[in-house]
Amino acid sequence: MAGFDHIIGHSDVVEHLKNAMKMDKVSHAYIFNGEKGCGKNTLAREFAKALQCQGEGERPCGQCQSCRQADGHNQPDIIEVSHDKPNTIGVDDIREQVVGDVQVRPYSSPYKVYIIPEAEKMNQQAQNALLKTIEEPPEYVVILLLTTNAASFLPTILSRCVMLNMKPASDELVRQFLMEHVQIPDYEADICVAFAQGNIGKAERLASSEYFSEIKGAAIHLLTHVKDMDIGEISQSVKAVTEFKLDIRDYLDLLAVWFRDVLYFKATSDANGIIFKENVRAITGQTRHCSYEGLEQILEGIRKAKARLTANVNFDLTMELLFLLIKENQ
Structure with missing residues (x-):
């Protein structure tokens, strides 16, 4: 071309x-x-x-x-x-x-x-x-x-x-690119498109990762068990993810997609509109424990954590504060 x-x-x-x-x-x-x-x-x-x-x-x-x-x-x-x-x-x-x-x-x-x-x-x-x-x-x-x-x-x-x-590309263009250039199932493409927010490079980076399933699995396990984990266990789980060589800010974007799903499902009860469709049971469970205000605080906390990491604030402290916030709002 x-x-x-x-x-x-x-x-x-x-x-x-x-x-x-x-x-x-x-x-x-x-x-x-x-x-x-x-x-x-x-x-x-x-x-x-x-x-x-x-x-x-x-x-x-x-x-x-x-x-x-x-x-x-x-x-x-x-x-x-x-x-x-x-x-x-x-x-x-x-x-x-x-x-x-x-x-x-x-x-x-x-x-x-x-x-x-x-x-x-x-x-x-x-x-x-x-x-x-x-x-x-x-x-x-x-x-x-x-x-x-x-x-x-x-x-x-x-x-x-x-x-x-540079303006974000449309979700349709991102999806089309992934389907043409990266061979992944539809449901994984949905996650990558939502995660990318119009950024082709981010979508391709996650979709092309040989550790895609492990990264997603580790994130979901942490999110569904965080209320029962102490801060030491949480820190170890997050550090394990960095071994996959995924930018930690990309990992945070993945968490944001999850909590947007929880917020959407809490407001609509529409399982067809969520990204993590195969995890609808876990998302349903979280909607019972999270308030609208709490979910907004979590999403804002993720945004602040990304900004802090960009500004080279201490990694352990940043992630500890974020997951304490998530625990408090479960």
Whole structure:
């Protein structure tokens, strides 16, 4: 499938980028803003490939030398910025790979495209170094900042870039993708779709996990027995889940799907509308012990736990507080 056709969702962003190329109004800097797994990396790389495409008609053609090089990650005028420190993009990274390189004209393409993944990790010095290039770039330079948190950028950077916010894909598109690319039963696809909340990468990550059944089983066992467990047993159960190499925030999203099911069933008694259909008996039992207020508190507690973990708050303390809240509301 050529060009942007394999991009799932983001039709408004794709249309914007296509129009910019068609009207020869490509900006010198873009911010692709969206949560991990939403498709911003794929979209940015496809845009970079289209900018350098040598073919006629719809770009990228996928057939020319430049497109083939881009697909092989060896197009000399598409530069992906890397960094050695896992949590920081430092000023030296930006100076060496961008600032010190932009004055060299493209080797064989109309543009030099710099892709900066995880751009929210740029420290203030790195952002200031990049700002000078964004303010006065050579005409052939295009910088693509990929981030999960555009608010981390300096206001001066935000004001000089085109902001492209990634919106969630529809549940129908997520389901269609899973059925075409990952062979899983319908009921597991339902869980992945609800869990993903429009994020293709999240859905694929869970659906492709060889530990899917174990992860789901461990989560359900914990949720149905938490009222009888002490905090030490709960901590051990949660730590065991992390051994499956699933992001703990993904695990929390799985818990949120469960409690939304409990809340939905408590309000409607409609088993057809829940995601964990094969666990309707356990969900029915929980509706008797949980109040509406308690379920809202649990869902808010899960949201806060995700935010705390993102902010690098102590893992054990965060999970202990969450499961104490769940116990109290059972």
